[in-house]
Amino acid sequence: MFDHYAQAYDALYQDKDYEGECDFVEAAAQRYLDRRAATILDFGCGTGGHAIPLVRRGYHVTGVDQSGAMIERANGKRAQLNGHADHVRFAVGDARHTALGRTFDLVTCMFAVLSYQTTDADALALFKNARQHLEPGGLFVCDYWHGPGVLALRPLTRAKTAELGGESVTRTSTPTLDEAARVVTVDIHTRHARAGQPGTESREQHRVRYFFPSEISRLLTGSGLRPLHYCAFPDFNLPPTDHDWNAAVIARAI
Ligand SMILES: C[S@@+](CC[C@H](N)C(=O)[O-])C[C@H]1O[C@@H](n2cnc3c(N)ncnc32)[C@H](O)[C@@H]1O
Incomplete structure (x- = not known):
């Protein structure tokens, strides 16, 4: 998963508000951390969408992702950090099991990385490892x-076209909802085209679980993490409602 999609990822998400989401992470730290945050571990860091701006804001960041293709792209962005490239480290690893042998002020897990853990056992393993x-x-x-x-908004078939660096990418996502498993299986078809070259196509299937706050609280508590704050994401001050596809939780290590 994500190995084919990595090629299209930065084009498709170039309009995602990573800076705003880094503001969210900083707001969480300012409200709930008992010290000034300096070090961050980003589980499921992808192509470094949060890690790179967080380094620019002065943090030391380690990003871990299970996709080698995503990590390769993240490493390619270290050159943008003008003299601070050594403040970020990216590694291929599984957020459920990887052991870095050190601790951080914050562990982040952004853009539905948790939802890719589709069983309680997988989510619990990720929380325990955090x-x-x-x-x-x-x-x-x-x-x-x-x-x-x-459940209120229902998954819909969507198409998106984006351009980056002379390449055009078209993605079609076709979801199937399994309410018993609380999982949406999304068939992703991606087509790449570059002027004067033959186009290429790829397909991936992503299984994405939706969570209820009560489930997350139970799993966090069983992992030595105390949930402190649930909100609509990225609206730090709004409670999540059935109008919100994305929500966030902030928890403190006990
Ligand atoms: C939607 S992407 C988000 C990437 C990045 N956080 C961002 O905001 O752009 C989900 C990422 O989670 C990674 N991922 C999912 N499960 C993982 C796991 N158990 N360990 C490490 N990475 C994981 C995928 O490889 C993918 O890069």
């Missing part, structure tokens, strides 16, 4: 697909 990388008082910040919003 806890392993925090000292008591450290924070876990995570957004996810919000069950009440997904």
Whole structure:
């Protein structure tokens, strides 16, 4: 998963408000962390959409992602950091099991990375591993697909076209909702075209789980993390409702 999609990822999400989401992470730290945040572990960092701006804001960031293709693209962006490239490190690894042998002030898990953990056992493993990388008082910040919003708004077939660096990308996402498993299976068909060259196509299937806050609280508590704050994402001050596809939770290591 994500290995074919990585090629299209930055084109498709060039309008995603990563800076605004970094503001969200900083707001969480300012409200709930008992110290000034300096170090961040970003689980499921993808192509570095949050890590690179967070380094520009003065943090030292380690990004871990299970997709080698996403990490390759993230590493390609270190050159943008003018003299601060050594403030970020990207590594291929599974957020459920990877052991870095050190702790961080914050562990982040952004853009539905949690929702790719489709069983309780997988989500629990990710939360426990986040806890392993925090000292008591450290924070876990995570957004996810919000069950009440997904069930009210319903997944729809969508198409998007984007251009970046002379390449045009068209993605069609066709979802199937399994309410018993609380999982949406999304068939993603991507077509790339560059002027004067033959186009290429790829297909991936993503299984994405929606969560209810009560499930997340149970799994966090079982991992040594105390949930402190649920909100619509990225609206730090608004409670999540069934109008919100995305919500976030902030938890503190006990
Ligand atoms: C929607 S992308 C988000 C990437 C990035 N956080 C962003 O905001 O652009 C989800 C990412 O989670 C990664 N991922 C999912 N499950 C993972 C796991 N168990 N361990 C590490 N990475 C994981 C995928 O490889 C993918 O890069």
